[in-house]
Amino acid sequence: MLTTSTVSRAGLDAIALKPAECDVERATAIPADTIAIDYEGREHVPDRDTIEALAADARVLLTTPVRADGFDPIGDNSLATELPPAVDRILVAGHPAYLTDDERSRAVAPRLGAALESAPESWVGTESVERIAMATGATQYDLLSRSTERELRALRAAGFDGDIAVYAPTVLSDDEDVILDAVGDYVSRRRPVASALPESGDEQTDSRATGRAREVLLAAANDYALVGTETDVREQTDALREAGGTTVVGYPARDIEPFLE
Structure with missing residues (x-):
């Protein structure tokens, strides 16, 4: 990884891209050793040429839903x-x-097992299938939450010695409005956050949020995303690794432009 890059200064090991939101081809300019591409439907899977161009300079991991x-x-x-x-x-x-x-009705466990037989270096996403994912022994791909550090320490204390990658929306800014515009809606959908928000039903979740809703959303942004200056984010990524994470994957929640530097 280039030691002078934004990616490195923020302590990120990999960058995740959502092809429905950005031009994946631009990722060839991101100085990261690993690029993960999210799945947002078959129509957004990058074409073979684009994937091969990315793979020329970085490890590329493509998210594939085993039930699809x-x-x-x-x-x-x-x-x-x-x-x-x-x-x-x-x-x-x-x-x-x-x-x-x-x-949606298809069984997950046998499909994960069969997929790993043909692609043993795959990571396994833990969202909604934590126990099944852990049973595979493959690299765990975990979504950042307020309990992630505690869970990482517990897993290591229990003797789990496999790799654990942590995925998090990332906003390289300490401007509250910028943070809320980027991840306010995302964090508002997390169950603990939704229950803590005012019950009026018409609260804004972006930079227009005020009062109690704004306080809850900003606190949640620090629990469910990596936000702040490069130094702030570096402190968060270092803490995740200290707790037992092996790879921190940042998803540019605003734009990939800051990650090209």
């Missing part, structure tokens, strides 16, 4: 077999918003 047609290792696996050999995978159950009713 095209990535189902015990069903339609056509999209997975077309991936470039240099690309690794992040195996996930799949967000229901990107799955059909039939796909």
